[in-house]
Amino acid sequence: MSAWNVSVLTGATSDTEPTLLVNFGTAKYIFNASEGMGRAWLQSQHSVRKTKGLFVTAAGTHRCGGVPGLLMLCADAAVPAIDIVGPYGLMHYLATMRGYTYRSNMVVKAIEAPTALVHASQPTDVPTPVFKDENLSVYSIPLYPSADGTVVGDPSARPLKRKRSPSPPSVSKRSTPPLIDHTVESTSPVSPAVSAHAQEENFNPTTLIGQDAQEWRKLMLQEMFPMQPAPKADPSMSKGAKRRAKEVQESADSPPPSNNRKYPPDRKYARLPGLVPGGGVDPATLPTIGYLCVGPAVRGKFDVKKAEELGVPRGPIRGRLTKGEAVTFEVDDGQGGKIQRTVQPEECVGPTEAPQAVLILDVPTPAHIPSLLASFTESPFFAKYRSKAADVRKEYPMHAVYHLCGEGVLEDERYKEFMNGFSEETHHLISSREYTPDKITFTRSALVQAKLHQLDAEMFPIPKYNLSPSKDITSVAGLPAKAILAEPNTLVHVRPVRPPVQDELAREDEFNPLAVSASLPELSDSVMEKFAAVKAKAAERMGRGSPATAPGDDVVITPLGTGSAIPTRMRNVSSTLIQIPGHGNILLDCGEGTWGQLVRSFGDTEDGVWQVMRDLKCIFLSHMHGDHHMGLSKILTMRAKMDPPPSEPLYVVGLRSHLMYLLERQELEDHGLADPNGIIMILSDALNWRFPRPYGKNQTEDEPFMNHNLSYEHAEAMCRALGLRSFTTVDVAHRIRCYGVVIRHNDGWGIAFSGDTMPTENLVKVGRDVTLLIHESSMSPEEEDLAREKAHSTSAQAIDIGRRMRAKNLLLTHFSARYPGMPPRHGDSSGGPIIGIAFDFARIRMGAMWKLNAYLPAIQHTFNEFGEEEPIEIDLTKLQ
Template structure:
C-alpha cells in the first residue's frame, strides 16, 4: 500500500498550510483555508475519495475554505457521510453554515476533540482504516477570558467560557501506517515441506498450517519479520502559551528515543510537519523537545519567512505575467515571486541562532511537495510537482520602470470575475473600488467578497505587503449582493487581516440578513473577529421597504459615513430576481476621478452593480445615465434558457440592460467558468469591456478596447 503526504500549501497571504494524506483508497485533508478548492482544481488533486477533514484549530485560516470544499465534494458523495474533526464547537461552526450551505442529501458528521488533554499520555484514535490517525489536543495556558458578544442577534447565545474552549485548543495529529508485512521466504517454506499453493498464502498472512504428516509450520518459520509502520506528525503550536503542555505530554514517549520506551511499543517517526511560526520554532523548549525524536527524522517547516513566496495559481499567474508585459499600468506585476531561500544568509543565520542546524534534515515546505511514508522502498521526498518560477516576457521599453499601483487615483480592481466555483483563470466574485472621501483621502469599497479575495488583493498590489496593509486598512465598506457562498466567503479573511495589520475600526458590512446571522454565530466560535465589523441590512437602503428601518436612523448614519469616507452622495439597493433577498446596488460618487479633487471632472458619477440577477426593469430605472454599469453575464447567448432557469443573464441581455439605462461604460463580469475569455464588440456609443481577474482600471480611463483582443490571444 502506498501512503503519501502532500503539502498543498504553506503560509502566505493567499493560503494557509494544508496537508493531504493519500492511500490507495482514501484521502484525508488537514485544514482547509481560503483557496484550497481552487488549488485542487488547477493541479488536478483528486477529491473524489475525500471523506475526512481534520482541523487543527477553529480559526479563519483553518476553516476559510471548508464550506466551499464541502460544496465541491458533495456532488461525489451523496451516499456517504463526510466527517469533520476539530476542536470543541466544530459542530456549532458547521451548524452556522446552514445560513448559506444547503445539501439536504449529504450527511455531515462532526467529531469534537479536546475538551481536555488526554491524561497519562493516552492517545485518542479518531480514525482507523488504511492509516491510523490520533488526535492530541493542547490548550492555551494564558488566562481564560469570558467575553460577551456585543452584536449577538437572534442566533442562540452561548454559555460563559465556551468561547475559550473554541479558540484556545490546538490539535496535533499522528498519522501512522500499518506494519509492512515481512517477505515470504519460499526456499525456507519448501525446505520445511510446505507444498506450493494455498498454504503459502496462509503462512504469509500470519497463520500457522498443518502438513499432511502432522507437522505444524508457523508463519514466523518462513516469513521475515514485519517492518514497523511509519509515523508522520503534524504539530500545531500557534503561540508560546501552548509549548509547555505540548512538550510535557507523556504520550510522546513511544515516538521518542529514551529509556522509558519499551522496544515493542516504539513507533518510528519519519517526518514532522511544523505548524508554528519561526519565533516558536526557535524557542529552546521546543528545540529540546524535538531532539528527543532522534536524528533520522525529516522536519518540514510550513510557515517561515524563508518559504517560497509564489502564487499557487500558476495558470492565472502566467496570464498575469503576459498581460503585464503588454499593459504594465493596468495589470500588476508578479515580480515579487521567489523560490525558497534555503541558501540565503537570513536562513543560515536563523538556523544557527535557533539551534536547528543540529537536525539532519530540515526542509522548507512548498506547494505540492510530496513525501512517501510507505512502502519503505519509495520512502522520501519527491519534488517533481513543485511549482517553478514563470519565465517573464520582456516588457517593451515604454519609459515606465517597474510601475506600482498608484492608490492615490480612484480606480476599480477586479479580484474575481467567475461564477459559482473558482477556475484556473477566474476567482469568484470580488470588485474593489478605490475612491476619494470628502477629505480627498482614499477609501475602499468592496462589492462582493468571494473566497480568496484577500489573496487576489495581494496579487493586485504586486505582492507589496505595506501597500496591502494600506488598502486593507483603507477599506471602509463591504457590500454583499446575496447569500450565495461564492459572494461572501472571503469576508472573514479580510476581517482577520485588518486585525493583523493593527487596524481596529469596525468595518461596515452591508448585506442580506443571512450574512448577519452567519457572522454573529461565527463570532461566538472565534473571538478574533469580535467587534471587528458592524452590519447593516440591504433592506435599509431599499426605498420600497421603508418599514424595515421606520425611523431611518440607521440609514441616515450609514449614508453620512459613506459620504465622509467614500464621497458617496447616495446609496440605493434594488431587489432583483435571483436567490432570496438578492440585491443590486446603485450609488453616486461625488469625488474626483483623478488625483486633483479640484479638477472639472469632480462631479456626480453614478455607478451600478447588478450582483447576480435576471435583467431588471427596476435596476434600469435606478441606473439611468450611469457613468459605469457593472453587470453579470454568466452565460453566452446560446444558453438563454439555462440563464432563465438559474436566474442569471446572458451577454446580450446584460449589454441591453446597460443600453436601456443609457450607461456610458459597461463592464461584464461573473462569467461561467466554461468561458476563459469573452467576445464582445464596441459597435456603438457605449463602451463595453469583459473583465478578467486583476484588471485594474483608473475610473477616469475605463475605455480599453484593445485589452480583450490581447487577452484572447494568450488564452487561445
C-alpha cells in the same frame, strides 16, 4: 495497498495556508483547508474522488476557510461520505455555514476531538483514536497556550485579553475555553430533550448551554447533510433533460422538506447558541490540535523456499499463514504413510513490519510549547514516537514531523530541543511564514497578467511576490539535520520509506521560474504585432487630445475575482474593489480568497494592502451564495489584528443572514465587532429603493441591525465618510434574496452593481445614467435557456441592460467556469456603453474604460495561445 505518502499541497503564502495531503492510492486524507486550498487543488493534478477524511488543526478561518469549497468539490466528484475532525469549536464553525451549504446525497460526519489529553493508565495502553479505518489510525493532541508559564487545560483558565498585532500581523496571545471531555459526533442521534424544546412555540436556541447547545449544532449539521438519496430521474427523459432537471433541483434556494425535521423550518435561521454562556472567553483561547497519523501494520514477507521445505501445500493454507494463523496439514512420513504437521506463521513468514507514523503539529505561539512538551512527557504512548532508543524506534517509527509554526516558535530553544528529541532518522518539514518565500501560488493567472503587463503596465500590474523570506532558515541554529521547508509539492514517501523529494507529477510552475530570472514571458510574433497595433491606436487617440476630465475618471476599479460559483486557474470567485481618491474604498462582494487577491494586488506592506485595509469603509454583500461572501471572515480577522487599529469604522452592508453569520463567527475568532472603529452592520433591506422586504417571523431576533431606522442612520454616516450622495440597494432576480446596488457620488458620477441576476427592470430604473455598470455575464448569448435555469444573465442580456440604463461604461464579470479562459463573444454592442471584460488584478481607471475596450482584440489573441482548459461544470449553488 500499504504504500502511502504525504505531499504539501499548499504552503504559507499570501494566498494560502499549509495543507497536507495523505495519499494511499485507494483513499485520501486532507489536513487543513484554508482559503484558496480548493483553487490550488484544481490547479494540481490531484483528484478528490477518493477523499475520506478532513482534519483541521484549528476551528477558524485560518485553517477552515476552504472547507465549504472542499465539500463542493467532493460532492460534485460523487464522494459518498467524508469525516471532518477538529478541535472544540468545529461543530459551531460548520453550523455557521447552514445558510449557504447543503448536500442531500453526501454523508458528512463531524467529530470534535477531546479537549484534554487522554493519559494512559498503563504504559502499554493506547489512547482511543479520533479516526480509524483500514489505512490510518489518527490520534489527537490538544495544544493550549500557557498562562504565566503554566500549561492551561481546565475550565477555570482565565481568558487573556486579545493583543493587537502590528500590520503585517503577528499571532496574538491565547488561553483556554471550557472543556467538553468527550468526542462529539454529528451523526449520532439528537437528544430527545432538545428535539422537544425545538417544537416549543417561543423556543430560542440561544438559551441552550453546554451539551444541549452542542445538540442544537448537531441538528443544524444534520439539516445541511440529511443523508437523503437524490430523486431518480424519469427514465424516459433525454440525457439533456435529465441534466437540466438535476441542475435545477440541486441549485434550489433551500433543501427540500425533510420528513425527519425535528423543528419548525424557520428555526434553522435562528441564531446559534453561544460557545460560552455570556461570551466570557476570548475566542482566541480555543485550542489547536496536533495529529499523530499511524499507518497500517504490514505483514512480513512469505518465505516460499522455507514453506516448500516444510511441505506447506500451495493454496488457501499458505494464505492463512500470511494472515498470521497456524496451519495443520498432512505430509508424507517417508514410509508411505501420512502424518500431521503444524506450522506456525513465524516459521515461514517474516516479522510484521511496524507501522510508520507521521506527526502534524500546529503551534501558533511560543505559549503553546509547554502544552506540547507535556503531551510527549506525560503520555507514555506519544513518548514512544519521540524516542531515540533503537529498540523503541523499531516498534514505533516516526518517519516525518510537519511543524506549522507561528511567529517566534521555531527560534524558541524549547521547541528546538523538542525537535531534536526525535530520532536522527526522522525528517522535519517546517512551515513558517517568517521563513517561507512568498511565491506565486496561482501561476497561470500570474502568467496571463505578466503577458498583459507588456500591453499596458499600469492597467495590468504584475501580482506581488517575494522570492526571499523575511528570515533565512539557515540562520536558526540547532535545528535537526533533516529539517527542510515544507514547500508546495514536497513529497514524502512514508512507505516505502524515502526522503523528501519534489513531486514529479506536479503541474509545471508557469510563473515562478520567470520571477527567479527577473524576466517577463516571451510573446509570440503575432501577439507582439497585435499589441503594437492596439498601442498605436491608443496613442493616436491620446495624440488627438485627451477627452475632458469627467467626474469619477480617477476612481479605480480592481476586479479581485471575476469567476462564477467556483474558482479556476485563471479566475477567482466574486469580488471587486472600488477606490475613491480622497474618500476611501468599497468592496463589492467578498468571495473566498479575496484577502489573498488583495495582497497579490497591492503587496504585503504598510503602503500596500494595509493602506487599502485602512481606507476600506464599506463591504457590500449581494446575497448568501458562498462564492460571494466566504472571504469576509478572513478580511475582518486580518483587519481586527491591525496595529495601530483603524481610525474609522467599516460598514458591512448585507442581509440578515450575513450579519447573523458574523455574530456567530465572532464566537470563534475576533472580527472586531466590538472594537472602537470596528464593524458597523447595515441591513441591506433597509436601503431598498422602494420599501424594505419582510423576513419570516422566526428570522427577526431582537438584534440592533434589524432596526431599519438605525441601519438607515448608519448608511447616512457611511455615505458622508465616502462622499456619496446615495447608496441604494436594488432587489434583483436570482434564486434567493439578492440585491444589486447603485452608488451615486456627490461629484456626479455613479456606479451600479448587479449582483447575481437575470435581466431585471429594477436595475434599469434605479441605475439610470450611471457612469459605470458592473454586471454579471455568466453565460454566452447562445445559452439564454441555461442562464434562465440558473437565474443568471448572458453577456448579450447584460449589454442590453446597460444600453437601456444609458450607462456610459459596462464592465462584464462573473464568468462561468464553463469558460476557464477568455469568456465567449459578448454580442452586439453598437449604440451602447463602452464595454470592458473584467480580469483578475486589472486596475482600471473609470476614465480609461475606452482603453480596456480597445485592448480586447489583443487580449483575445493572448488567451488563444494558451489553448482551452478543461471546462468545469460544477456549480456552488448545488450546495444551497
